[in-house]
Amino acid sequence: MPSTDAPAHEFVIADDSTPDLLAQCVNVRIAVFVDEQQFPLDTEIDKYDEPGKSTHVLLRLVQGLEPIGTIRIVHLSPTDKKLGRLCVLKPYRNFKFGKDLVLAAHDYIRKQAVTSNGEDGPRLSVSLHSQIYVKGFYAKCGYEEVGPEFDEDGAPHQRMIRYL
């Protein structure tokens, strides 16, 4: 479905300074990964959800501010980021929201690097662990497979990487 059919939406940064928005991101994650995909809650919430470790992008509808998607950016180092917990509520899939969340995360990472390093910032490494069925999605977002498949939280995954 073309993105022009998508309901009016906005992307908002959520971190430790905005606990209400952060809780909305976590609730979307639980709806998708725990309720829909049946991953256990105690692996869904992990060490990267501890204060200071990550930033989320929240996707919400303009009308009513309903949260409908999110992605988590883990700050491994100033130049090394890890994306994860990307999810869009089922009724809102195939509107390009997933891809736009990845692009919003890239924008945030780039802007943060420019702010702290000036216009000619260093090369930024962005990695992720993709569920196997969604590798093609991440390939469309510019990610390349690195290394063999491995088990994570009881499901096969593939490490993928892109440089910004």
Ligand SMILES: CC(C)(COP(=O)(O)OP(=O)(O)OC[C@H]1O[C@@H](n2cnc3c(N)ncnc32)[C@H](O)[C@@H]1OP(=O)(O)O)[C@@H](O)C(=O)NCCC(=O)NCCS
């Ligand atoms: C994965 C997910 C975020 C994709 O979001 P989405 O909004 O439905 O996807 P988009 O509309 O942005 O898709 C962008 C492109 O990727 C393609 N795509 C989407 N899902 C795909 C998949 N599983 N495999 C291959 N390609 C896929 C789309 O066809 C589209 O291609 P196009 O640009 O050529 O038209 C969504 O399906 C989801 O929330 N799934 C459940 C949670 C999950 O598994 N997350 C991934 C954890 S690793």
